[in-house]
Amino acid sequence: MFNKDFLYFQDKLFVVKRVIREDPNINIEAWKENLYADTVLRKEGNLYFLINVPDLEIIEEPEIINK
Numbered sequence: 001m002f003n004k005d006f007l008y009f010q011d012k013l014f015v016v017k018r019v020i021r022e023d024p025n026i027n028i029e030a031w032k033e034n035l036y037a038d039t040v041l042r043k044e045g046n047l048y049f050l051i052n053v054p055d056l057e058i059i060e061e062p063e064i065i066n067k
Contacts, residue, residue: 007041007050014039014050022047 005016017035020026022045032040037049 006053007048009041013053015053016048017051018049019046020049021045 007014007016017037018031020031022042026047028040028047031037031047031049035049036051038052039050041048041050
């Protein structure tokens with residue numbers, strides 16, 4: 001299994017890529033690009049680099065085989 005942290009914010013689900021301390025000298029855009037993050041949130045002196053999890057839909061129903 002995957003060991004990932006998830007965050008639910010404003011009715012959206014995100015995967016947490018990285019959490020770092022906020023620093024006025026940090027280049028947020030560079031961090032965002034390197035982590036492939038599409039959203040950055042700030043809370044209590046930390047920056048959360050996140051990837052949005054899109055809504056999923058079933059494309060094809062699996063065939064159920066009765067044995």
